[in-house]
Amino acid sequence: IHSFDNEADFLFAFSQTKGLGYRKGQDRLYLDTKYGRALSPNWDMFVSLNLLTQFAPGYKYDTDPAGQPRARLTSDFFAPGFITAAYGFEYHPVPYFHLRLAPFAPRLTVVNRADRFVATLGDTPYGVRPGHSTRYEILSGQILAEFDKNISPNVNLKARYVLFANYEHLNFQEIDHRLDLGLTAKVAKYVNVSLNAIALYDFDQDSNIQYSQGLTIGIAYAFQNFVDEKK
DSSP, X not given: OEEEEEEEEEEEEEEEETTTXXXXXXXXXXXXXXXXXXXXXXEEEEEXXXXXXXXXXXXXXXXXXXXXXXXXXXXXXXXXXXXXXXXXXXXXXXXXXXXXXXXXXXXXXXXXXXXXXXXXHOSSGGGOOTTOOEEEEOSEEXXXXXXXXXXXXXXXXXXXXXXXXEGGGOSGGGOEEEEEEEEEEEOSSSEEEEEEEEEEEOTTTOSSXXXXXXXXXXXXXXXXXXXXXXX
């Protein structure tokens, strides 16, 4: 049995206030495509390719030596952009959960004009040296777990956890972790309310855990190109 799955996950939220002006709250552009071949009812062998980046510039807000507020650029579209090709095995015991174990998952990090971020992020923003735009991590592995289930008729919980490890720098401090959580409630036919949270640890970005959260109201329209089987 063969399978071919594609996923697109877009998130963008910002606030506009009189005191702070425009500030971006959340920003995610995630694309994933996967081909699998069944080994057993619960296990597949798979190959996948995914992209993670953002739509708009991101800033670090602080004060300058004179005590004046300032915004320093920390990210932008494809700065960074992570492109990962993964090869391994997928475990899917139930329809709403799957776990990918990829012992070989080379990753390409793209940082457009890395010199823009040196003042804020250090000499090698996202692991890319100024004057270069890419970083290759060939000997690496990835674990990806996804949970997507309706916990009530009108409420959906979705979670995605990704672990990425570079075998050349294999120590606990330099293993990347990212957790995306989303709780969505349908309040009308085309209106949803969502609570989203992101926790990120990437040693090449920051030695601390980064996190964000947001509450959004939006319009949702779902479509599919297949017919559910009647049971």
